[in-house]
Amino acid sequence: MKKLIFALTGLTAFIVVHALAEEEEAPLAPLEAGSVSQEDGLANWAKIHEVFSHPRCANCHVDDSGIPMWSGPSYGKTRPHGMFISGGETRIGIEFVQCGTCHGRENSPTPHGPPGNEVWLLAPAEMQWFDKSSQEICEQIKDPERNGGRTILEVAEHVSHDPLVHWGWDPGPGREAAPYSAAETTDSILKWQAAGAPCPSAE
Amino acid sequence: MNETGNHMQLKVNGKEHEVEVEEDMPLLWVLRDELGITGPKYGCGITACGACTVHIDGMAIRSCSMPVGDVFGEVTTIEGLGTPDALHAVQAAWIEHQVAQCGYCQSGQIMAAAAFLEVNPDPDDEAIDRALSANLCRCGTYVRVREAVKTAAAKLRGV
Known part of the structure; x- marks a missing residue:
């Protein structure tokens, strides 16, 4: 258990450093409120939703079972990560097998090899949006209780600066990248915010 | 692990080793071919089978896919357990x-x-x-x- 605590302490230290690294980037400036129409705001949300619901993003925004998802040309329909994997409560698998046991610092260059990044972990369980509707995710992104304690501007900064988020656009061989780019998605979030962060009707 | 150019120092099973390898060589290759430590096995080469599992500072790692340049601590193999x-x-x-x-x-x-x-x-x-x-x-x-x-x-x- 001491090692578990040590590992968690290490993770916490990493996240702090990670957060500081994010802070080193130039801060984003919000657009003037009302400078974007409601219609354009909804159009921008649709682009944001395309990104957030894309497998490269949503497959790790899973519930408290901690089971990441797999999807893509090699897997057919989206299904749970093979090998009976769970990220557990720690979201990095310390209780079972750590994500870092297989997921290294870089994408494997070999087809079907594991993707990688400087850090590899599931989003917190409260940020689960896998399988949720556009309207549900939209409301969630505005709720600090369910978006990692962020303002909308901080969500934009997260998308703009976070290396693991950026992995979604550089996922390694054999995986479809998320649509648009980090910069375009950040721009869409700022426009959506300026429009009053409108959400689509329930489907 | 310390490295200078392709000259690397690696601690395995309590013993310091010096190896001349590319930093992107998988740790498993270094263990088996450079150091003659053959307990870890080659199975799939893509972390999918676990035959190559070793510890780095106590954490299980698939050595077939970890570049030796990324080794962050002391390596323990089955020979050192x-x-x-x-x-x-x-x-x-x-x-x-x-x-x-x-x-x-x-x-x-x-x-x-x-x-x-x-x-x-x-x-x-x-x-x-x-x-x-x-x-x-x-x-x-x-x-x-x-x-x-x-x-x-x-x-x-x-x-």
Whole structure:
């Protein structure tokens, strides 16, 4: 258990450093409120939703079972990560097998090899949006209780600066990248915010 | 690990080694071909089978896919886990339950189990399965693996 605590302490230290690294980037400036129409705001949300619901993003925004998802040309329909994997409560698998046991610092260059990044972990369980509707995710992104304690501007900064988020656009061989780019998605979030962060009707 | 150009220092099983290799060479290649440590096995080469599992500072790592330049601490292989005179509890349990059949995957299984029990000393069946399902055994020794892990856990807890 001491090692578990040590590992968690290490993770916490990493996240702090990670957060500081994010802070080193130039801060984003919000657009003037009302400078974007409601219609354009909804159009921008649709682009944001395309990104957030894309497998490269949503497959790790899973519930408290901690089971990441797999999807893509090699897997057919989206299904749970093979090998009976769970990220557990720690979201990095310390209780079972750590994500870092297989997921290294870089994408494997070999087809079907594991993707990688400087850090590899599931989003917190409260940020689960896998399988949720556009309207549900939209409301969630505005709720600090369910978006990692962020303002909308901080969500934009997260998308703009976070290396693991950026992995979604550089996922390694054999995986479809998320649509648009980090910069375009950040721009869409700022426009959506300026429009009053409108959400689509329930489907 | 310290490195200067392609000259690297690597601590394995308590012993310092100096190797002249490219930093993107997988750790498994360095262990087997450069240092002659052949306990870790090559299976799939893409972290999907677990035969190459070693520890780095106690954490289970698939050595087939970790570039040696990314090694962040001391490496322990099956050769360094215990000794013939003082087996690690997991090794002893493996013998007690006669887990191995062909044996090829077993060093990886044992290393994964040893790392797992350090953080989860009293696991239930689901936790054992979650921890070790990524270590494949084509002989199908999984039932004995599970029992051996329980025996080792009890021994490590002093039960």
